[in-house]
Amino acid sequence: MSYAVELVNISKSFGSVRAVSNVSLSIRKNEFFSLLGPSGCGKTTTLRIIAGLEEPDTGVVKLDGRDVTYVPTHKRNIGMVFQTLALFPHMDVYDNIAFGLRMRNYSEADIRRRVREMLDIVRLSGLEHRRIHQLSGGQRQRVALARALIVQPAVLLLDEPLGALDLKIRQHMMVELKRVQREVGTTFIYVTHDQTEAMVMSDRIAVMKDGVIQQVGEPYDIYMHPRNRFVATFIGDAINLVEGDYASPGVVKTSLGDINVPSINEYVGKKVVFAIRPEKILIGGEVSSDLDNVFVGRISLTIFRGAFIEYRVYVDNMEFVIFKPHVGVSYLLLKPGDMVKIGWRREDGILMPE
Amino acid sequence: MKWFDRFLKIYTYIILALMYLPIVVLIIFSFNESRSKVVFTGFTLENYYRLVNNFMVWDAFYNSIWIGVVVTIVSVLLAILMSYGVTRYSFRGKAIVDSIMLVPIIIPEIVEALTLLVFLVILGFSLSPYTIIIGHVAFDISFAYVVIKARMAGYDPQFEEAARTLGADEFKAFRKVTLPILAPGIAAAALIAFLESYDDFIKTFFTRPPGFLTLPVYIWNMASRRGFPLDLNALASFVVIISLVFAYVRRRVERGVLR
Numbered sequence: 001m002s003y004a005v006e007l008v009n010i011s012k013s014f015g016s017v018r019a020v021s022n023v024s025l026s027i028r029k030n031e032f033f034s035l036l037g038p039s040g041c042g043k044t045t046t047l048r049i050i051a052g053l054e055e056p057d058t059g060v061v062k063l064d065g066r067d068v069t070y071v072p073t074h075k076r077n078i079g080m081v082f083q084t085l086a087l088f089p090h091m092d093v094y095d096n097i098a099f100g101l102r103m104r105n106y107s108e109a110d111i112r113r114r115v116r117e118m119l120d121i122v123r124l125s126g127l128e129h130r131r132i133h134q135l136s137g138g139q140r141q142r143v144a145l146a147r148a149l150i151v152q153p154a155v156l157l158l159d160e161p162l163g164a165l166d167l168k169i170r171q172h173m174m175v176e177l178k179r180v181q182r183e184v185g186t187t188f189i190y191v192t193h194d195q196t197e198a199m200v201m202s203d204r205i206a207v208m209k210d211g212v213i214q215q216v217g218e219p220y221d222i223y224m225h226p227r228n229r230f231v232a233t234f235i236g237d238a239i240n241l242v243e244g245d246y247a248s249p250g251v252v253k254t255s256l257g258d259i260n261v262p263s264i265n266e267y268v269g270k271k272v273v274f275a276i277r278p279e280k281i282l283i284g285g286e287v288s289s290d291l292d293n294v295f296v297g298r299i300s301l302t303i304f305r306g307a308f309i310e311y312r313v314y315v316d317n318m319e320f321v322i323f324k325p326h327v328g329v330s331y332l333l334l335k336p337g338d339m340v341k342i343g344w345r346r347e348d349g350i351l352m353p354e
Numbered sequence: 355m356k357w358f359d360r361f362l363k364i365y366t367y368i369i370l371a372l373m374y375l376p377i378v379v380l381i382i383f384s385f386n387e388s389r390s391k392v393v394f395t396g397f398t399l400e401n402y403y404r405l406v407n408n409f410m411v412w413d414a415f416y417n418s419i420w421i422g423v424v425v426t427i428v429s430v431l432l433a434i435l436m437s438y439g440v441t442r443y444s445f446r447g448k449a450i451v452d453s454i455m456l457v458p459i460i461i462p463e464i465v466e467a468l469t470l471l472v473f474l475v476i477l478g479f480s481l482s483p484y485t486i487i488i489g490h491v492a493f494d495i496s497f498a499y500v501v502i503k504a505r506m507a508g509y510d511p512q513f514e515e516a517a518r519t520l521g522a523d524e525f526k527a528f529r530k531v532t533l534p535i536l537a538p539g540i541a542a543a544a545l546i547a548f549l550e551s552y553d554d555f556i557k558t559f560f561t562r563p564p565g566f567l568t569l570p571v572y573i574w575n576m577a578s579r580r581g582f583p584l585d586l587n588a589l590a591s592f593v594v595i596i597s598l599v600f601a602y603v604r605r606r607v608e609r610g611v612l613r
């Protein structure tokens with residue numbers, strides 16, 4: 001089976017800015033795939049190259065196994081939801097959604113039926129004769145989605161479509177997008193700088209920085225096994241990093257003392273970065289004496305975060321971030337200034353090359 | 355501050371009256387039976403009959419319209435190209451081009467007309483309807499440019515790209531999306547250009563060949579003749595009403611732009 005989209009060694013520069021650098025990706029059919037990275041890392045450019053709105057300097061773009069590097073946009077059978085949505089202001093909801101079918105010369109009767117179906121899927125029935133400026137942000141978002149989906153594209157490209165919405169609607173739309181994707185069974189390539197969005201919706205994520213792909217994998221995989229410091233810090237709410245030497249198998253020497261880690265032979269004798277996620281650290285009464293790693297520190301801050309409590313604990317001059325749900329150690333028992341034990345199991349630690 | 359609100363209101367009415375009362379009086383007296391300009395003695399359409407039967411009026415009217423149409427088409431086309439260049443591309447001296455385009459709006463028309471005449475004489479042009487058109491275009495293009503550029507600057511090329519992702523080739527994308535979105539701005543520019551040409555007296559007067567009449571020139575001829583003939587009121591009313599119709603259409607179009 002061929003991939004829905006394949007990028008082979010794609011590069012693109014604007015003047016002296018290397019927007020996309022040697023990117024290769026294979027995106028499976030019916031996959032919800034996210035391109036995640038900070039502002040200016042080349043996400044939009046990559047998407048525009050897939051759409052044919054930008055020509056790569058080098059490399060090959062394949063759709064469903066076919067080389068389309070020099071095929072014009074309107075012959076690629078892709079759909080795109082733009083960062084600005086770009087809904088046609090001179091048309092109402094119905095005409096916006098019908099546009100792609102009209103370009104393909106469908107009969108008006110056929111168009112009417114398909115638009116109605118699509119309105120159902122994106123839950124906009126009854127609004128077909130509204131003008132674009134009479135819609136809320138979330139509704140516009142759905143119109144843009146419907147307009148792109150109605151031509152049944154092989155791939156739907158979405159460029160930060162939720163960026164303009166406020167948190168509650170964004171959370172709602174994330175679930176909606178996922179639902180629509182399941183319902184229509186199309187490959188989605190979703191661009192975002194918001195790691196939560198990527199984690200919630202994606203089957204797989206590609207993390208990008210300065211035009212270079214850093215890591216590709218399932219959300220769980222990327223979260224649990226980040227390949228480098230950038231991915232580790234970009235994914236997830238927070239992470240604790242300590243630099244050290246991988247002196248002997250299973251032991252990293254750091255300024256805090258020895259840390260027991262999983263033994264990975266290829267790191268022996270090298271400088272490494274040790275990382276541990278905030279929710280993996282045990283604190284206070286949770287720390288038993290036979291835990292692999294135990295340190296003593298002083299609480300500098302406690303923050304009530306709703307679903308969990310965030311502790312900041314200093315061990316020497318390294319500040320650890322620790323997340324705790326409300327069960328177990330109570331918020332009231334540990335206060336800033338208290339000395340506490342913290343610790344974690346060997347297998348919860350993450351090792352990355354320096 | 356209630357008194358101030360009231361003052362503003364009255365002030366506004368006075369200004370409006372000063373602007374429109376003379377026009378209203380002019381129109382009313384175009385139906386006056388006697389030659390008097392102060393006493394309305396009775397209603398008649400006599401003045402309009404005479405107007406309709408005056409072939410000079412028809413000639414002038416015809417000239418005003420066709421010159422206006424040619425000027426409009428040329429100014430709008432040039433303005434579209436210029437706005438496109440200025441909004442889509444960056445080049446050296448862009449800011450200067452942009453400001454130069456505004457000059458004709460600012461400088462006094464009489465100065466412009468004189469310069470134009472001198473320029474035409476130096477180049478050895480003999481005066482003809484085409485010299486009138488050149489003069490009008492040189493002026494109206496600025497108005498058309500200002501309106502169309504504003505519209506184009508607000509136009510997001512992503513609309514066109516969106517159309518292309520939906521299966522439209524570049525030509526279809528331009529025709530179905532770009533053009534309709536820009537259309538109200540282009541129409542507004544065309545109406546302004548036409549009105550500016552149709553209303554113009556000074557430049558037409560300086561650049562016309564002898565004996566060539568447009569409506570404003572014909573009115574001037576009649577008014578400067580002794581005795582101030584009666585059908586002048588009727589003619590002026592006619593001109594004003596056409597202008598008002600255009601002004602109204604323009605407002606409607608502009609409201610379309612904002613929508």
Ligand SMILES: Nc1ncnc2c1ncn2[C@@H]1O[C@H](COP(=O)(O)OP(=O)(O)OP(=O)(O)O)[C@@H](O)[C@H]1O
Binds near residue numbers: 018193
């Ligand atoms: N048309 C262009 N001309 C010049 N530089 C460009 C152009 N488009 C993008 N760039 C540059 O290429 C780099 C990548 O841009 P791109 O728009 O792909 O980033 P992005 O990841 O989508 O960022 P954001 O999250 O802010 O949208 C940036 O440094 C940007 O300034």
Ligand SMILES: [Mg+2]
Binds near residue numbers: 043045083
């Ligand atoms: Mg972008």
